Amino acid sequence: MSAVLEQFLQGLDAEIRAAGDWGEVAAYIPELARVDPAQFGIAIALPGGGMVAAGQSGQRFSIQSVSKVFSLACVLGRIGEQIWTRVGREPSGRRFDSILSLEDERGRPRNPFINAGALVTTDELLAGRVPKEALAEILGFLRAAAEDGDIHIDKAVAGSEAETGYRNVALANYLKSFGNLRNPPEITLGTYFHQCAIEMSCVQLARAGRVIAGLAGAPAMLSPVKARRISALMMMCGHYDGSGDFAFRVGLPGKSGVGGGILLVAPGRASVAIWSPGLNGYGNSQMGTYAAERLARETGWSVFG
Numbered sequence: 455m456s457a458v459l460e461q462f463l464q465g466l467d468a469e470i471r472a473a474g475d476w477g478e479v480a481a482y483i484p485e486l487a488r489v490d491p492a493q494f495g496i497a498i499a500l501p502g503g504g505m506v507a508a509g510q511s512g513q514r515f516s517i518q519s520v521s522k523v524f525s526l527a528c529v530l531g532r533i534g535e536q537i538w539t540r541v542g543r544e545p546s547g548r549r550f551d552s553i554l555s556l557e558d559e560r561g562r563p564r565n566p567f568i569n570a571g572a573l574v575t576t577d578e579l580l581a582g583r584v585p586k587e588a589l590a591e592i593l594g595f596l597r598a599a600a601e602d603g604d605i606h607i608d609k610a611v612a613g614s615e616a617e618t619g620y621r622n623v624a625l626a627n628y629l630k631s632f633g634n635l636r637n638p639p640e641i642t643l644g645t646y647f648h649q650c651a652i653e654m655s656c657v658q659l660a661r662a663g664r665v666i667a668g669l670a671g672a673p674a675m676l677s678p679v680k681a682r683r684i685s686a687l688m689m690m691c692g693h694y695d696g697s698g699d700f701a702f703r704v705g706l707p708g709k710s711g712v713g714g715g716i717l718l719v720a721p722g723r724a725s726v727a728i729w730s731p732g733l734n735g736y737g738n739s740q741m742g743t744y745a746a747e748r749l750a751r752e753t754g755w756s757v758f759g
């Protein structure tokens with residue numbers, strides 16, 4: 455199986471590079487705007503510890519919103535179901551940084567993967583702790599899940615977003631006005647920007663995702679019910695207003711980030727990390743989405759059979 459998969463990935467890598475249809479890098483975070491869009495990497499962790507990879511699978515990139523999956527896992531471990539009093543579980547049908555539905559929903563974000571929802575999750579992780587401790591928990595989770603201590607925060611990316619993240623500042627203040635932010639907005643925002651600035655390679659991210667995919671041999675860090683629920687949220691909300699299209703094309707739970715990363719979960723079968731920094735109109739990786747679609751078709755891993 456690995457040899458066939460490896461050959462498929464090599465072909466996919468060559469095809470994507472030849473097509474050259476990369477999309478646009480995220481320009482609103484200056485440090486990400488400098489990244490060359492013409493890059494691609496993919497890594498697939500298999501049950502029992504196998505790993506198949508192609509392209510720039512060892513190159514570190516800014517995981518951005520993919521971090522929201524892991525901050526949610528940490529919060530579920532801390533307070534469990536209580537988090538759902540502060541954030542919903544419904545797709546938003548809007549851009550990741552939209553403020554519109556917050557007004558309708560009176561400050562309770564529709565899900566933990568849009569920015570407003572992730573700010574609430576991070577705010578919860580800060581309960582009774584300083585930002586360094588909350589960030590250490592997220593990093594600790596990722597390092598333990600990946601069984602790799604060499605995972606860090608890129609401070610330049612965090613600083614760059616802090617300088618220009620006016621929309622997130624607006625969202626945090628808005629949440630605060632509805633009483634759904636416990637910490638001062640600047641504290642929650644600073645923690646959130648640092649969490650988004652964690653950098654990982656595809657190989658590291660695929661290894662970390664094993665705990666959500668529930669792969670045999672993965673560290674026992676998430677109960678099956680939590681992994682199932684996180685996967686359901688990834689399917690419904692992981693690609694924002696592009697989630698329906700992603701489910702239609704790929705049929706697997708996935709979470710994207712504006713750094714161009716996608717974590718894809720085939721429950722029990724594989725944890726896949728894909729990276730290509732050029733984005734499509736939804737703010738999701740253009741070639742990453744294409745690669746996910748091709749992989750799902752090739753392997754038959756879609757959860758819909």
Ligand code: GLN
Pocket residue numbers: 517518519520550551569615622647650710711712713737
């Ligand atoms: N740090 C980014 C932001 O808040 C994350 C967004 C994303 O990856 N979609 O805008």
